[in-house]
Amino acid sequence: MVSRLGRFYAAVLAETETEDFMLFGPAYKGIALAAATTAALYQDQDRNVGFAYNRKESKDHGGGGAVVGAKLSGRVVIIDDVLTAGTAVRGSGS
Structure with a gap:
């Protein structure tokens, strides 16, 4: 099921996003x-x-920090299961 959604989102992004972008998935x-x-x-x-993606709690050992993966830069497309007021997204990039 998740792979099917991923393929659907990828097809839509391939059609609509002509510039470079990256993806961000808020926890969890x-x-x-x-x-x-x-x-x-x-x-x-x-x-x-x-x-x-972000961790709900920042890590204080190893690489540390709240964000894991590629450095957030340029156009960032946020993919989550539900987006309403954006409250979860606002706190996820710190």
């Missing part, structure tokens, strides 16, 4: 959706895009 459900979309963009559309 957005992570799987953004990862599946990133994979489908690469496999089906031959597009290599950056991908990042």
Whole structure:
């Protein structure tokens, strides 16, 4: 099911996003959706895009921080299971 959604999102993004962009999946459900979309963009559309996600709690060991993956820069497309007021998204990039 998640891979099918990823392929659908990838097809839509391939049609609508002509400039470079990266994907961001807010914890927790957005992570799987953004990862599946990133994979489908690469496999089906031959597009290599950056991908990042956030942790609910920052890590203070190893690499540390709240954001994992590619550095957030340029156009960022946020993929999540539900977007309403954007409250979860506003706090996820810190």
